[in-house]
Amino acid sequence: MTEDDRKLVDAVLGNVPGAFERLVREYQGLCWHIIQRMVRQPEDTRELCQEAFLRVHQCLHQYRGESALKSWIGQVAYSVAKRHLEKRRIAIVEPVGEEDDGLSLLDQIGDGFDLETACADAEIAAGLHEEIEALPPLQRTLLTLYHLDEVPIVEIARITGLAEGTIKSHLFRTRARLRERLQARMGVTA
Amino acid sequence: MNTPDNPDHRNDPPAARNSWRSLDALRLEAEWQAQEHALEQERRGLPLDPADSRLAEYRLIARALRTPAMEPLPYDLAAQIVRHVEGTPAAGELFERWLLRVLTAVFVAAMIYAIATYGAQWAPAFSQLWPTLSPQSADWAGLLVGCLAVSLAWQGVVRLMRHDVEMPAGMA
Numbered sequence: 001m002t003e004d005d006r007k008l009v010d011a012v013l014g015n016v017p018g019a020f021e022r023l024v025r026e027y028q029g030l031c032w033h034i035i036q037r038m039v040r041q042p043e044d045t046r047e048l049c050q051e052a053f054l055r056v057h058q059c060l061h062q063y064r065g066e067s068a069l070k071s072w073i074g075q076v077a078y079s080v081a082k083r084h085l086e087k088r089r090i091a092i093v094e095p096v097g098e099e100d101d102g103l104s105l106l107d108q109i110g111d112g113f114d115l116e117t118a119c120a121d122a123e124i125a126a127g128l129h130e131e132i133e134a135l136p137p138l139q140r141t142l143l144t145l146y147h148l149d150e151v152p153i154v155e156i157a158r159i160t161g162l163a164e165g166t167i168k169s170h171l172f173r174t175r176a177r178l179r180e181r182l183q184a185r186m187g188v189t190a
Numbered sequence: 191m192n193t194p195d196n197p198d199h200r201n202d203p204p205a206a207r208n209s210w211r212s213l214d215a216l217r218l219e220a221e222w223q224a225q226e227h228a229l230e231q232e233r234r235g236l237p238l239d240p241a242d243s244r245l246a247e248y249r250l251i252a253r254a255l256r257t258p259a260m261e262p263l264p265y266d267l268a269a270q271i272v273r274h275v276e277g278t279p280a281a282g283e284l285f286e287r288w289l290l291r292v293l294t295a296v297f298v299a300a301m302i303y304a305i306a307t308y309g310a311q312w313a314p315a316f317s318q319l320w321p322t323l324s325p326q327s328a329d330w331a332g333l334l335v336g337c338l339a340v341s342l343a344w345q346g347v348v349r350l351m352r353h354d355v356e357m358p359a360g361m362a
Contacts, residue, residue, distance in 0.1 A: 028267055053275060
């Protein structure tokens with residue numbers, strides 16, 4: 001835990017005016033990304049963000065500083081979103097079949113690629129966003145944390161409770177699959 | 191990266207299988223490195239290299255992931271969260287409220303029991319305390335009670351209207 005985190009936590013626990021709002025402003029983006037990537041519905045995201053920060057407020061005295069405050073708050077947001085999906089019986093990860101290993105994915109990827117077309121084509125970019133949106137909640141969240149929020153794999157492991165190897169495997173397979181889909185779309189649009 | 195077994199080489203002799211495995215591992219490792227390299231280049235905003243198509247494809251993916259089609263963070267979210275948290279009673283407060291309700295219920299039950307058991311003995315003593323009103327003063331008393339009732343009803347209506355204004359539709 002950093003010195004800034006310690007001061008912020010002490011201020012919130014000491015009921016210093018404005019301290020909790022400072023904490024919310026600092027970490028609302030991370031919570032929003034995690035929860036929205038998991039549940040997708042904006043209204044649900046808003047409610048679950050409120051629930052996550054309510055829990056942070058109620059349980060902050062239990063925070064021991066063993067991990068970064070960012071990871072601890074991310075963990076709370078992830079568990080709130082995960083429970084929401086479980087209640088609605090929505091699978092957060094799709095089962096991986098035997099034929100769906102990394103190598104099989106690589107075998108499906110070709111070499112041809114028209115870079116100029118792809119860069120200039122807004123349809124390609126929109127198609128990639130569609131493919132990302134269609135991913136299962138867990139994969140979508142892992143990619144967002146890693147690429148957009150730039151959270152290191154070790155911190156993602158703390159947030160999600162998954163092993164680092166599992167996270168790497170998800171990242172690898174998902175990006176390889178996106179590459180395969182990108183090529184398929186290039187074939188369609190070219 | 192952990193290298194998974196390639197099912198195509200499961201029936202090969204062990205030596206051949208080991209060499210296939212190392213080749214597969216190298217292939218997976220190269221792909222992982224390309225993904226990571228693309229992410230790093232995209233973060234640093236380096237120009238795309240058209241010579242490396244694999245890297246370019248992963249750059250496009252990394253770019254899409256860094257600019258997701260997500261609902262933006264609502265500008266008033268932090269204020270809403272703070273209001274929500276401050277409006278939610280703490281666990282101790284909830285227990286206190288619950289205890290107060292239980293004690294009130296016990297008190298009311300005891301009162302009803304006491305009235306039912308001893309009420310008949312107390313009633314004559316209370317009835318003697320009531321003043322005997324003349325028919326004229328009873329009319330005035332009725333008017334007073336009527337005025338009080340109208341005033342209280344009006345206050346109630348005003349309070350209800352204020353409540354509706356403060357809590358817009360869907361928030362109540």
